[in-house]
Amino acid sequence: MIRRFQPSIYDLLQLPEYQIRKLDTAVTPSFRFDTSFLLVERAWLICGSGESHTLMAETPPTQCDYTYDNRLRCQDGHYLPISRIQTDGHSKLEPLPRVQQLLEQHLQVLLPDDEELLHVERRIVLQAPPSVEPQALLDSLLASWPLDKQPKTGLEVTALAFDEWLASALEQQEAKTDSLQFIAIEPLCIEERGQRDGPHGEMLVSLWLRRAPEVKGPDAPSANxxxxxxxxxxxxxxxxxxxxxxxxxxxxxxxxxxxxxxxxxxxxxxxxxxxxxxxxxxxxxxxxxxxxxxxxxxxxxxxxxxxxxxxxxxxxxxxxxxxxxxxxxxxxxxxxxxxxxxxxxxxxxxxxxxxxxxxxxxxxxxx
The missing domain is CATH 3.40.47.10 (Thiolase/Chalcone synthase)
Structure with missing residues (x-):
C-alpha cells in the first residue's frame, strides 16, 4: 500500500498562493465617501492678539501679542512690528527650526486628549510653509512625534494651501480613513522682513475633519x-x-x-x-x-x-x-x-x- 505524502501546515505556508492571499488580507481596506463636503468637528488657531478673544470660543493654548524683536528690522533699519507666538527659549528665526519649535511647544494640544480618540484611524496632514522643504519637514515631524501616538494611517506633508487641499481631498472618493487633522504653521522668519506692509505675523492652525460615508447609515458621523x-x-x-x-x-x-x-x-x-x-x-x-x-x-x-x-x-x-x-x-x-x-x-x-x-x-x- 502506497501512502500519499500529506503536506504539513509549514509546507502550505510556503506556497505562493498563500503568500498572495496573506498580502491581500494585510492591506488596509479603502472606504467610499461623500465627495460633496467635509465635516468640521473642532478647530482652533493661535495667532496675534487682535480681536481673537471675541472670536474664539475656547481659550488658545498659548498667548501672544504685537511686539518687537531687535533682530528684525526693515530695510531702513527701523524695528518691525510683529505678532509672535510665545514659546520657551529664544525664538528661532530660520523657517524650519521655528516650525520645529512651534510644533514641539504645542504638541500636547495637537494630540487628542481623549484616550478613545488615540485609537481612531486618523490621518494627519501638515501644510509646509513656502520657505520649508516638505521632505525636511516630514523628517522633522516624524522625529518629534511620539511613537505611541502616531496615527495608524500616517503623517503627510503637503505644499497645498487649505483650499487647494480641500478640493483635492474631495476629488478622491476612496480613502483609508474618515478622520483627518489638518495642521498649518506659518513661522515668523528673518527672510521675510521688509517684504510686506503692516505687522508681520505667525500662526498655528488645527482643524479636525471627518468624511461622511457615501451611503448614510445610523452611525454616520455628524458635526456642526x-x-x-x-x-x-x-x-x-x-x-x-x-x-x-x-x-x-x-x-x-x-x-x-x-x-x-x-x-x-x-x-x-x-x-x-x-x-x-x-x-x-x-x-x-x-x-x-x-x-x-x-x-x-x-x-x-x-x-x-x-x-x-x-x-x-x-x-x-x-x-x-x-x-x-x-x-x-x-x-x-x-x-x-x-x-x-x-x-x-x-x-x-x-x-x-x-x-x-x-x-x-x-x-x-x-x-
Whole structure:
C-alpha cells in the first residue's frame, strides 16, 4: 500500500498562493465617501492678539501679542512690528527650526486628549510653509512625534494651501480613513522682513475633519459645520480695475448666487490685499450682494488677528468660519481675494441650517 505524502501546515505556508492571499488580507481596506463636503468637528488657531478673544470660543493654548524683536528690522533699519507666538527659549528665526519649535511647544494640544480618540484611524496632514522643504519637514515631524501616538494611517506633508487641499481631498472618493487633522504653521522668519506692509505675523492652525460615508447609515458621523468644495473664478488682474468699474468680486458673487444661499450667510471671513481699489471693491460687493450684514460685527479679516500672512490664510479662514458659525448658528461665507487673477469662495454650512433647508424641501414635496 502506497501512502500519499500529506503536506504539513509549514509546507502550505510556503506556497505562493498563500503568500498572495496573506498580502491581500494585510492591506488596509479603502472606504467610499461623500465627495460633496467635509465635516468640521473642532478647530482652533493661535495667532496675534487682535480681536481673537471675541472670536474664539475656547481659550488658545498659548498667548501672544504685537511686539518687537531687535533682530528684525526693515530695510531702513527701523524695528518691525510683529505678532509672535510665545514659546520657551529664544525664538528661532530660520523657517524650519521655528516650525520645529512651534510644533514641539504645542504638541500636547495637537494630540487628542481623549484616550478613545488615540485609537481612531486618523490621518494627519501638515501644510509646509513656502520657505520649508516638505521632505525636511516630514523628517522633522516624524522625529518629534511620539511613537505611541502616531496615527495608524500616517503623517503627510503637503505644499497645498487649505483650499487647494480641500478640493483635492474631495476629488478622491476612496480613502483609508474618515478622520483627518489638518495642521498649518506659518513661522515668523528673518527672510521675510521688509517684504510686506503692516505687522508681520505667525500662526498655528488645527482643524479636525471627518468624511461622511457615501451611503448614510445610523452611525454616520455628524458635526456642526460642513465645508463644501471651493469655487474659483479667474479674471483679469485686479490692479487693472478702477474704483468705478465692475470688479472681479461682482463676477464671483453672480456665480455664487446660482447655487449658494447668500441671504442665509450670517458672516463673511475675508482674506486679501486691501491696497488700491481692492478695499472699495470688497466693500461694494458686500453692500450689494450681502446687504443684510454689518461690517463692524459680521465681516472678519484674517489680518485683524495676526497681520500679514502668506500661506496659512485659507486654513485660518476655515477656523474663523467654524467659530463664527457656532456663535451665529448659521452659514458663513469664506471669501479670498489674495491672488491677483483669481477669486475663490467656500460655503461653510451650519448643520442646523442644513436640516431646516432639507425640512423645507420635504414640506414642499408634501401634497
Amino acid at each position: 459645520l460642513k465645508l463644501y468644495p471651493p469655487q474659483y473664478v479667474s479674471h483679469a488682474p485686479r490692479s487693472g480695475f478702477s474704483r468705478r468699474q465692475p470688479s472681479p468680486l461682482d463676477e464671483m458673487m453672480a456665480h455664487l448666487k446660482e447655487g449658494m444661499p447668500l441671504e442665509r450667510m450670517a458672516g463673511v471671513v475675508w482674506d486679501g490685499d486691501s491696497s488700491g481699489s481692492r478695499s472699495d471693491h470688497f466693500i461694494d460687493a458686500v453692500q450689494t450682494h450681502l446687504a443684510h450684514l454689518y461690517f463692524d460685527t459680521d465681516v472678519w479679516s484674517v489680518r485683524t488677528l495676526a497681520g500679514a500672512l502668506q500661506s496659512v490664510g485659507p486654513a485660518a479662514q476655515a477656523v474663523m468660519a467654524y467659530q463664527l458659525a457656532q456663535q451665529r448658528e448659521n452659514d458663513i461665507l469664506i471669501l479670498n481675494t489674495q491672488d491677483e487673477t483669481q477669486t475663490w469662495a467656500i460655503h461653510a454650512q451650519y448643520a442646523q441650517s442644513a436640516m431646516e433647508s432639507n425640512g423645507a424641501k420635504d414640506e414642499q414635496l408634501q401634497p
